[in-house]
Amino acid sequence: MTMSARPSWLFPSLRGLPSGWLAHDLPAGLVLAATALPTQLATARLAGLPPEAGLLAFAAGTVGYAIFGSNRHMVVGADSTIAPIFAGGLAVLVAGTGLPYGELAVMLSLMVGVVLLAAGAMQAGWVADLLSIPVTSGFLAGISVHIAVLQLPTLLGIPQAGDTMLERVQAILLHLPETNALVLLIGAGVLVVSLLSERLAPRFPGGLLAIAVAALAVASFGLPAQGVAVLGAIHATVPWPAIPPLSDAREMARLVPLAFIVTVVCMMQSAAVVRAFSSAPAGEEHVSPSFMGVGMGCVLAGLLGTFPVNASPPLTAIAIDSGGKSQASGLFAVLAIALLAVFGGFLLAYVPQAALAGVLLTVAIRIFRLRDIIRIFHQSRGEFALVVAAALLVVTLPIESGMLLAIVLSLSHSLYMVARPLCDELARAPGTTVWWPARAEEPGEHVPGVLVFAPAAPLNFTNARFVCRRLAHAAAAKQDLRLVVIEASGVTDIDFTGAQLVTQTLAGFRASGVSVALARLSAERAWAQAERTGLLAEVGRDRVFLTVEDAVRALAPTPRE
Numbered sequence: 163m164t165m166s167a168r169p170s171w172l173f174p175s176l177r178g179l180p181s182g183w184l185a186h187d188l189p190a191g192l193v194l195a196a197t198a199l200p201t202q203l204a205t206a207r208l209a210g211l212p213p214e215a216g217l218l219a220f221a222a223g224t225v226g227y228a229i230f231g232s233n234r235h236m237v238v239g240a241d242s243t244i245a246p247i248f249a250g251g252l253a254v255l256v257a258g259t260g261l262p263y264g265e266l267a268v269m270l271s272l273m274v275g276v277v278l279l280a281a282g283a284m285q286a287g288w289v290a291d292l293l294s295i296p297v298t299s300g301f302l303a304g305i306s307v308h309i310a311v312l313q314l315p316t317l318l319g320i321p322q323a324g325d326t327m328l329e330r331v332q333a334i335l336l337h338l339p340e341t342n343a344l345v346l347l348i349g350a351g352v353l354v355v356s357l358l359s360e361r362l363a364p365r366f367p368g369g370l371l372a373i374a375v376a377a378l379a380v381a382s383f384g385l386p387a388q389g390v391a392v393l394g395a396i397h398a399t400v401p402w403p404a405i406p407p408l409s410d411a412r413e414m415a416r417l418v419p420l421a422f423i424v425t426v427v428c429m430m431q432s433a434a435v436v437r438a439f440s441s442a443p444a445g446e447e448h449v450s451p452s453f454m455g456v457g458m459g460c461v462l463a464g465l466l467g468t469f470p471v472n473a474s475p476p477l478t479a480i481a482i483d484s485g486g487k488s489q490a491s492g493l494f495a496v497l498a499i500a501l502l503a504v505f506g507g508f509l510l511a512y513v514p515q516a517a518l519a520g521v522l523l524t525v526a527i528r529i530f531r532l533r534d535i536i537r538i539f540h541q542s543r544g545e546f547a548l549v550v551a552a553a554l555l556v557v558t559l560p561i562e563s564g565m566l567l568a569i570v571l572s573l574s575h576s577l578y579m580v581a582r583p584l585c586d587e588l589a590r591a592p593g594t595t596v597w598w599p600a601r602a603e604e605p606g607e608h609v610p611g612v613l614v615f616a617p618a619a620p621l622n623f624t625n626a627r628f629v630c631r632r633l634a635h636a637a638a639a640k641q642d643l644r645l646v647v648i649e650a651s652g653v654t655d656i657d658f659t660g661a662q663l664v665t666q667t668l669a670g671f672r673a674s675g676v677s678v679a680l681a682r683l684s685a686e687r688a689w690a691q692a693e694r695t696g697l698l699a700e701v702g703r704d705r706v707f708l709t710v711e712d713a714v715r716a717l718a719p720t721p722r723e
Contacts, residue, residue, distance in 0.1 A: 190486035191494025196367035205240035223459035223471030231455020234441035241472035251420040251562035272464035278457025290433030297572035304556025319345030352520030396507035403465035583619030611644035618652035621660030661695035
């Protein structure tokens with residue numbers, strides 16, 4: 163009797179590895195461990211939890227993604243994008259409920275993980291597209307400001323004070339004369355070395371080297387006596403998964419909005435990593451399995467008593483640049499960090515907190531997408547306003563509230579674009595049979611008594627009244643109107659409300675003695691819905707044409723000159 167094969171949905175990224183994978187994944191794992199170690203420690207601090215929580219989060223995220231995730235390259239762990247979001251939200255919940263911060267972080271991780279697993283199972287990859295690039299750039303800029311303001315006191319060696327952004331900035335300015343030059347030198351040194359190594363030699367762990375030098379200086383010269391705060395001892399114990407105690411359901415329900423925000427950001431970032439670093443042969447890769455991988459990472463993180471994890475674009479790039487061929491590189495990195503924590507954890511006790519602040523400021527600079535923001539400014543001033551609005555929401559409000567409103571802003575902008583679509587009057591391009599939007603500089607040819615109208619959007623309950631008003635306005639401006647042709651190539655969908663309103667408008671034209679016709683209704687779904695709702699019957703089958711030119715030639719009141 164033979165053992166059954168491993169289920170095909172387990173460890174998909176470790177199947178069919180190329181020959182020689184070990185020679186690539188082992189060194190890549192060591193480079194990844196050296197790069198990830200300082201960022202995981204620093205992110206745990208940003209999340210408001212002990213440094214070992216960051217190491218557990220990295221282990222949980224890596225193992226969890228290897229179980230379900232399909233992308234061979236994605237690295238999952240403690241993430242500086244979501245850490246300030248849930249840290250601010252959990253702090254508010256702690257003040258309002260009295261529940262332990264760590265317990266709330268664990269429950270949040272489990273909730274996010276379960277939702278991500280469900281989203282992956284339901285193939286909900288489309289959710290990752292809910293945030294537009296301008297809004298995403300704006301809220302990332304806002305998060306980078308939050309990180310910078312939170313870490314500046316540690317970098318300067320001054321007291322941390324204030325609850326709101328304004329109070330924190332005021333406290334920094336008030337205590338600025340008390341800056342500890344030695345602490346600033348350490349933090350700024352790590353910041354500069356990290357930025358330079360990231361730009362000049364991405365595979366070189368410059369941040370870890372700078373932290374090691376700073377820790378050596380602390381141990382050698384007794385710098386804590388001179389006001390240099392250190393990380394403290396790492397309590398390295400063998401983790402054992404456990405279901406956390408459940409608190410009052412009414413209190414835990416308060417986590418739902420925060421879990422929604424964190425989940426959406428995880429989806430968005432995971433999709434971005436998959437699309438940027440696809441491991442599929444054809445370059446196209448479904449994002450849903452990655453949702454499940456990140457979700458499993460969050461579940462494991464919760465069972466290990468730590469916080470939610472997320473896909474990491476920079477660590478993924480490091481794994482690829484270092485020659486990694488599969489998720490085995492991440493597993494080797496976890497093993498290397500675990501060995502360091504167990505046998506060399508005492509060395510981490512000398513790491514200055516200012517050094518970790520320098521690492522986090524590097525992250526803040528990285529996620530502030532200045533190039534994208536400048537490009538948006540030059541290409542679309544309206545969407546640049548979305549960048550500014552999203553950033554201001556995240557900076558001025560509690561971060562979780564600002565994030566929620568930024569998501570609402572993105573959805574509202576999308577809804578507005580659908581609700582107020584472009585509607586053009588078309589004219590014939592001179593010397594052709596092509597009908598094109600009429601422009602002042604290129605007016606084109608107009609046929610007397612004929613209006614060719616093109617709505618460039620699905621017709622549904624959000625925009626049908628607007629489209630019909632625009633059509634009526636264009637018709638009123640046309641002298642001796644005898645024929646209206648709806649050019650429907652942009653109509654990909656028609657709902658009940660849209661069909662009814664358009665039918666009423668066209669019936670009004672017919673009652674006034676104006677003929678109506680439909681051209682280029684090419685979308686199969688829109689055609690079926692137009693037939694089912696009676697729109698085609700109102701127009702008449704004999705008045706549905708393949709092209710605008712066919713409709714004009716057949717129904718124009720006067721022949722073409």
